[in-house]
Amino acid sequence: MAVLDREKFLEFLLRLADDHLVLGHRLSEWCGHAPMLEEDLAMPNMALDLIGQARALYAYAAEVEGEGRTEDDFAYLRREREYRNCLLAERPNGDFARTMLRQIYFAAFMEPMWRAMTTSNDETLAGIAAKAVKEAAYHIRHAGEWVVRLGDGTEESARRMKAAAEELAPYVGELFETDEVTEAMTEAGVAPDPASLRPEFDRTIGAVFAEAGLEVPAAPWVQSGGRRGRHGEAMGYLLAELQYMQRTYPGAVW
Amino acid sequence: MPGRAEGGAKERRLARKAYEAAASVVDPEVPCVTIADLGILRSVELNGDVAVAKVTPTYSGCPAVLAIELSVEAALREAGFDARVERVISPAWTTDWITAEGREKLRAFGIAPPEKASNSIRALFGEVQVACPKCGSSDTAKVSEFGSTACKALYRCNACREPFDYFKCI
Numbered sequence: 001m002a003v004l005d006r007e008k009f010l011e012f013l014l015r016l017a018d019d020h021l022v023l024g025h026r027l028s029e030w031c032g033h034a035p036m037l038e039e040d041l042a043m044p045n046m047a048l049d050l051i052g053q054a055r056a057l058y059a060y061a062a063e064v065e066g067e068g069r070t071e072d073d074f075a076y077l078r079r080e081r082e083y084r085n086c087l088l089a090e091r092p093n094g095d096f097a098r099t100m101l102r103q104i105y106f107a108a109f110m111e112p113m114w115r116a117m118t119t120s121n122d123e124t125l126a127g128i129a130a131k132a133v134k135e136a137a138y139h140i141r142h143a144g145e146w147v148v149r150l151g152d153g154t155e156e157s158a159r160r161m162k163a164a165a166e167e168l169a170p171y172v173g174e175l176f177e178t179d180e181v182t183e184a185m186t187e188a189g190v191a192p193d194p195a196s197l198r199p200e201f202d203r204t205i206g207a208v209f210a211e212a213g214l215e216v217p218a219a220p221w222v223q224s225g226g227r228r229g230r231h232g233e234a235m236g237y238l239l240a241e242l243q244y245m246q247r248t249y250p251g252a253v254w
Numbered sequence: 255m256p257g258r259a260e261g262g263a264k265e266r267r268l269a270r271k272a273y274e275a276a277a278s279v280v281d282p283e284v285p286c287v288t289i290a291d292l293g294i295l296r297s298v299e300l301n302g303d304v305a306v307a308k309v310t311p312t313y314s315g316c317p318a319v320l321a322i323e324l325s326v327e328a329a330l331r332e333a334g335f336d337a338r339v340e341r342v343i344s345p346a347w348t349t350d351w352i353t354a355e356g357r358e359k360l361r362a363f364g365i366a367p368p369e370k371a372s373n374s375i376r377a378l379f380g381e382v383q384v385a386c387p388k389c390g391s392s393d394t395a396k397v398s399e400f401g402s403t404a405c406k407a408l409y410r411c412n413a414c415r416e417p418f419d420y421f422k423c424i
Contacts, residue, residue, distance in 0.1 A: 038397060038398035038400070038408060039398070041398065041400050041401065041402065041408075042398055042399060042400035045400040045403070045404045046400070047315075048313070048314075048315035048316075048317065048404050049313060049314055049315050049404060050315070051315050052311075052313065052314030052315020052316065053314045053315070055314075055315070056314060056343070123344065124343075124344075126344065127343040127344030127345075127346065128314075128343060130343075130344065130345065130346035131311075131313070131314050131343065131346040131347070132314055134346075134424040135313065135314060135424075138399060138422070138424075141399060142399040142400065145399070
């Protein structure tokens, strides 16, 4: 077993934490705007799950880094280029079809990822994973039901779900990318090779799409760059809102 | 409880008092049950003059966690101890840790308790049969996967027509 490189481990933790913070923030944008009361409760609940997971990861990243930064510093005081989230997470909400499809893509990727990490050589990560895996399973169910409902619904809802699938198709491939960071994690027994999760992801998504009467669109290309800090236009607006309070009132605490 | 010979009756009495003080704290979101009923209070140990309580969060983002930790600390201080609360994330909390008494309290409060270990995380659209906490009928339907808090789903009873919360099984 390879010795764990601290820099790479920190990078890995921040990728994971940033995915969850950014997607959690996106879901929280639905609060007060969801199409029905039950969904207005569901969105912030899922956002809470994701932001709770992000907090645990940031707190651990702060400990690993050991330079006095806190979870808040990571969440609120970094620049856009320092965020390592996948581009899928930052995609704008669009309509409910796009939000639910983005959600099931992410959850269907994370559920097997967390499940594998419950037996991680890193005990803290294994503890976070043991809780998160069940939450991710709930997110698959919730979002999956909506993909089926909309895909197999009216002409209009099916049209929107198809449009969502086409729009998000280029952002799926990035989830499974490997590089020297993921390789170091796999070698040290910290986390699985993301590419190895693809068959299970395809089975989950394939089953949901089949039930919804949809075809999984081919990706015209793989849009990549989030893991290296290169984000889309949407990210700047997202951070402007996310970081507003802390930038305006530096050091403010609840 | 480890059977330590050196403790003595006084220390055991104090440890018991500290445990009971912490165990009496109720969940701020589900005030019919204590944190001991829910199984999230893992232990209370005396470390010199300091009572150290270990607490496990139910959900990653549960907003009640901080409130619970502050309440435990306050309850221990009120009982005359210096107090410290530690958050333990491993092993992860599961609804199987809710005591039989806790489950009955939930039902009496109108919240259907989790159906034990019946909800496999592999079941993509797996549905559990949840009995209505008011009339006992099993003719119920899920309205939403997420209810008033992260730990609950929203159901409706087709027999007595009442909506009710179901404490999700995780």
